[in-house]
Amino acid sequence: MFSLPLFKQSVRSNAVMWGAITGVMSLLCVQFAALEMTQPLLFTIFYGMMTTILPAIYVLVTANKLIAAQVDRGSMAYVLSTPTKRTTVTFTQSVFLVLSLVLMFAVQTLVHIIVNAAVPISVAKALGDEALPVAGELTTRMIVDVNLSAMTVCIALGAACLMFSGIFNTTKYSLGMSGIFIGVNILANMLAMFGNLGVSGLDKFKYLTICSFYDYQSVIFSDNDWIKKLIFPILIALLTLAVGSAVFRKKDLPL
Numbered sequence: 001m002f003s004l005p006l007f008k009q010s011v012r013s014n015a016v017m018w019g020a021i022t023g024v025m026s027l028l029c030v031q032f033a034a035l036e037m038t039q040p041l042l043f044t045i046f047y048g049m050m051t052t053i054l055p056a057i058y059v060l061v062t063a064n065k066l067i068a069a070q071v072d073r074g075s076m077a078y079v080l081s082t083p084t085k086r087t088t089v090t091f092t093q094s095v096f097l098v099l100s101l102v103l104m105f106a107v108q109t110l111v112h113i114i115v116n117a118a119v120p121i122s123v124a125k126a127l128g129d130e131a132l133p134v135a136g137e138l139t140t141r142m143i144v145d146v147n148l149s150a151m152t153v154c155i156a157l158g159a160a161c162l163m164f165s166g167i168f169n170t171t172k173y174s175l176g177m178s179g180i181f182i183g184v185n186i187l188a189n190m191l192a193m194f195g196n197l198g199v200s201g202l203d204k205f206k207y208l209t210i211c212s213f214y215d216y217q218s219v220i221f222s223d224n225d226w227i228k229k230l231i232f233p234i235l236i237a238l239l240t241l242a243v244g245s246a247v248f249r250k251k252d253l254p255l
Contacts (some may be wrong), residue, residue, distance in 0.1 A: 002093045003084050013205075022104045025050065026111045033115045040128040042121070045214050048193055051150040052157075053103060059158035062100070066093040067165040067200050067244075068174035071253055080253075082138040090166060090245035097158050105151040111141050116161045124219055128150040134220070145219045145253070149226050153214040156233035157182060159240040162209075166244030169254055185209040210236060 032038045033048040067089070070076040079089060116138055123142070124132040163176040188213035191202045198202040206212035213233045218226035 001086055001089055002095065003088050003102055006058060006079065006084065006089065006092045007077040009098055010066060010093060013065060014096075014100065017058060017061055018092040018100055018104065021054050022107050022139065025054045025104070025108050029108055029112050030115055033112055034119045039121050039125055040130075042128075043074045043127040043220070044128050044193075047146055047150065049190065051147070052154060052189060053186055055150075055163055056186055056228040057115050058104070059097065059101070059154065059161050060178050060182050063097060063158055063161035063165045064091065064171055064174045065179060066162060067248065068168050069165075069171050071169045072171045074254075078180075078252065086249045089243065090241075090248055093158070094162060094241050094245075097162055101151060101155050101158060105147050107155075109144060111242050112147075116140070116143060127220065130251070131196055140214050142219055149216065149219060149230065152230045153211055153233045156210050156213075156240075157185065157235035158224070159244075163240040163244030163247075164250035169249075169251075185211055 028046055028050055030040045038045075059151040067076070070079065076089075080086065117140075120135050120137045122130065123134045124130045126138050127134065160181055164181070165174045168177070186209075188205040188209035192203050192204075192206035192209065192212060210233055213229040215229055217224045218224070218229070
């Protein structure tokens, strides 16, 4: 059910991309959390946008490489010529994608916790409005919970991209459909964010994106709604991974 050699191969082929995205996300976190001029944008820009956009770029490229690109260039024929079954391929690649996202957010979360311990800021300032009736400083628990919420949504985005990678035999279709899916979700999330900032009508776009299940405000204001919302991206991830695996298992491959 799980192939360690295939997992190691996936780690090697995607390590550079993972390292680049994780490094950029961590550096941006340091900048927004530590610098006086950017601290008011910590949640509006970094947690409101960057923690979905950057991982989305990673999963868009990586999910395609895990299955569709290998089928397209013929290397999947070598993988399947061994005793490795198709179900093993999809399960292993799913495990890799999920674990790589978990590790990515773990690194970024640890970085933010360290920076926050050195340069603590008030919750109101992190939200960009020190007039808000929110007492106290940003805590480690808040940082962990916010990143957990963002990570779960990004796993759902990645699972959908991996589904397209399992459905299509060529990179152009896999990347094309994944790109449209990611683009619609990210754009709708950005428009909905402007709606929350007061632009009339744009808040309706939250119904068009998985990212709406990522709710950092619920975490900050100690509202447990964010936990309930995680059920939906988890279900989306499980469903899309199951569909992608089922199609890949039964379809004809150009081997």
